[in-house]
Amino acid sequence: MTKQTIETTCCVVGGGPAGVMLGYLLARAGVEVTVLEKHKDFFRDFRGDTVHPSTLELFYELGILDDFLKVPHQELTGTGGVFGDFAFRAADFSSLPTHCKFVALMPQWDLLDFLSGKAKAFPSFTLRMQNEAVGLIEEGGAVRGVVSKTPDGDVEIRADLVVGCDGRHSLTRHAARFEVLESGVPIDVLWFRIGRQGNDPENLFGNINYGSAIILIPRGDYFQAAMVIRKGSFEQIQQNGIEAFREDIRRIAPFLGHRVDELQDWDQIKLLSVQINRLRQWYRAGLLCIGDAAHAMSPVGGVGINLAIQDAVATANLLAEPLREGLLSEELLARIQDRREFPTRVTQFLQVQAHKGLQTIFRNPGPAVAPWQMRAVLSIPGIQKVTARVIGVGVLPEHIKGAQTEKKCPVPLLKRIAIGAGLVAAGVVIGAKIIKAQRRRQYAWGESRAGF
Numbered sequence: 329m330t331k332q333t334i335e336t337t338c339c340v341v342g343g344g345p346a347g348v349m350l351g352y353l354l355a356r357a358g359v360e361v362t363v364l365e366k367h368k369d370f371f372r373d374f375r376g377d378t379v380h381p382s383t384l385e386l387f388y389e390l391g392i393l394d395d396f397l398k399v400p401h402q403e404l405t406g407t408g409g410v411f412g413d414f415a416f417r418a419a420d421f422s423s424l425p426t427h428c429k430f431v432a433l434m435p436q437w438d439l440l441d442f443l444s445g446k447a448k449a450f451p452s453f454t455l456r457m458q459n460e461a462v463g464l465i466e467e468g469g470a471v472r473g474v475v476s477k478t479p480d481g482d483v484e485i486r487a488d489l490v491v492g493c494d495g496r497h498s499l500t501r502h503a504a505r506f507e508v509l510e511s512g513v514p515i516d517v518l519w520f521r522i523g524r525q526g527n528d529p530e531n532l533f534g535n536i537n538y539g540s541a542i543i544l545i546p547r548g549d550y551f552q553a554a555m556v557i558r559k560g561s562f563e564q565i566q567q568n569g570i571e572a573f574r575e576d577i578r579r580i581a582p583f584l585g586h587r588v589d590e591l592q593d594w595d596q597i598k599l600l601s602v603q604i605n606r607l608r609q610w611y612r613a614g615l616l617c618i619g620d621a622a623h624a625m626s627p628v629g630g631v632g633i634n635l636a637i638q639d640a641v642a643t644a645n646l647l648a649e650p651l652r653e654g655l656l657s658e659e660l661l662a663r664i665q666d667r668r669e670f671p672t673r674v675t676q677f678l679q680v681q682a683h684k685g686l687q688t689i690f691r692n693p694g695p696a697v698a699p700w701q702m703r704a705v706l707s708i709p710g711i712q713k714v715t716a717r718v719i720g721v722g723v724l725p726e727h728i729k730g731a732q733t734e735k736k737c738p739v740p741l742l743k744r745i746a747i748g749a750g751l752v753a754a755g756v757v758i759g760a761k762i763i764k765a766q767r768r769r770q771y772a773w774g775e776s777r778a779g780f
């Protein structure tokens with residue numbers, strides 16, 4: 329059967345935050361780009377909703393911030409929670425060095441509709457919905473395009489570069505036989521909605537108690553709730569029955585009261601499997617992976633979308649010109665990994681540490697008591713601003729090439745060096761502690777064996 333063949337300069341697989349942003353930026357720079365999205369629309373409920381200050385800063389640099397802020401959204405000026413009976417404020421975005429001193433909460437389908445709408449203004453942009461990449465076209469050891477399954481049959485899309493932005497279950501990274509380095513993850517997330525009332529918290533709110541945690545994301549008249557559970561324990565939770573599940577929620581977040589009765593059926597509750605991993609190498613001739621396809625992120629900190637968008641900006645900054653001029657090389661693809669791997673590794677390291685904290689919560693099924701270390705850290709003056717910086721801006725934020733504000737980096741060079749040195753020092757201290765603990769464990773094991 330003859331397949332239809334389409335030629336383009338860059339074929340982006342996946343219309344998530346990384347793919348749509350990359351498509352927009354390349355088209356804006358005059359590169360012929362085709363974005364493939366397997367679904368027929370962007371409407372899916374299992375995605376994050378957070379648009380961070382550093383992403384909003386990019387929209388400012390692109391001149392689309394005012395339009396973006398016209399799309400219905402909520403502005404999160406901080407995050408906080410209750411640990412047992414200890415109420416705390418975790419992050420305060422109000423003094424970030426960005427134009428928007430808040431995280432915008434917007435359903436992801438609205439963000440993607442907005443960005444793809446902006447991209448469509450450029451004639452070199454094509455978005456092909458219901459196009460599922462099912463294989464790579466490889467010739468002479470290089471990737472030359474993808475085969476896409478569509479309602480009208482298979483289509484061959486030939487391109488100078490394929491960029492895999494197809495998320496955690498990426499076909500492109502699998503087909504390219506890229507090696508995936510997994511970080512063990514002890515948690516999964518249950519995702520459901522629950523009604524919201526006038527006097528409920530305005531900001532994102534975590535409730536930690538009775539061996540579990542529920543994060544409540546305000547979305548107008550309801551909360552998008554994310555309940556953190558031990559990996560693989562959903563079956564047991566279901567076996568205990570929906571009433572026991574409702575009771576658990578009521579105990580963890582008592583202020584929800586009778587609203588938990590809205591949960592009548594397991595169909596209302598989705599299991600989202602959490603992963604943290606990254607590719608050893610993100611590229612090969614003719615192919616690059618970015619976003620979750622290169623590094624699947626945990627929902628902790630709600631930073632995955634931001635990181636995916638930062639990857640897209642770095643990719644467009646480095647590749648738009650070579651793509652336009654036909655001067656693409658593998659060395660250029662390597663530079664994208666060089667640039668983006670450090671922020672990815674730092675962010676994943678912090679997420680893994682947060683998972684360890686969650687494991688200690690699971691170990692105590694009774695009323696939670698905030699550890700003194702947590703109380704002490706949260707009482708350090710200005711600590712909420714530091715966490716806001718880590719969450720809201722992240723490590724090594726990107727800027728749009730050629731934007732007026734390009735040089736006005738939110739973090740001055742000296743400060744960046746200081747932050748980098750601080751992180752390295754922290755890494756050395758933590759590493760030394762881990763090695764010491766392991767040695768102690770080995771020693772104790774040796775002693776007990778000797779005793780036995």
Ligand SMILES: Cc1cc2nc3c(=O)[nH]c(=O)nc-3n(C[C@H](O)[C@H](O)[C@H](O)COP(=O)(O)OP(=O)(O)OC[C@H]3O[C@@H](n4cnc5c(N)ncnc54)[C@H](O)[C@@H]3O)c2cc1C
Nearest residue numbers: 342344345346366376461494495619620627630631632633
């Ligand atoms: C439970 C949970 C909650 C989260 N909450 C947040 C949050 O609040 N904030 C945050 O910043 N991050 C959050 N994250 C992380 C965040 O969702 C990801 O890091 C982010 O979406 C990555 O963007 P992406 O564009 O790389 O991939 P994705 O968002 O996964 O997009 C990939 C796209 O590719 C499409 N696709 C897949 N395969 C193909 C194919 N073969 N052909 C064509 N199209 C294909 C998919 O349909 C999808 O549209 C959460 C993650 C989880 C698991």
